[in-house]
Amino acid sequence: MLYIHRWVPELNSGTDGSIIYPEPVIEHKKARERALMVYKNGLMER
Numbered sequence: 241m242l243y244i245h246r247w248v249p250e251l252n253s254g255t256d257g258s259i260i261y262p263e264p265v266i267e268h269k270k271a272r273e274r275a276l277m278v279y280k281n282g283l284m285e286r
Contacts, residue, residue, distance in 0.1 A: 244251060251259045
């Protein structure tokens with residue numbers, strides 16, 4: 241944890257030493273569904 245607090249200070253809450261993680265950039269469920277659809281379409285084109 242010391243490494244994270246030292247090199248990624250924006251994750252440090254400063255109060256009790258716990259890590260505050262940022263909000264996800266993408267919605268995992270939607271990204272997964274899209275990736276599977278693209279993969280399946282790619283297999284059909286072969």
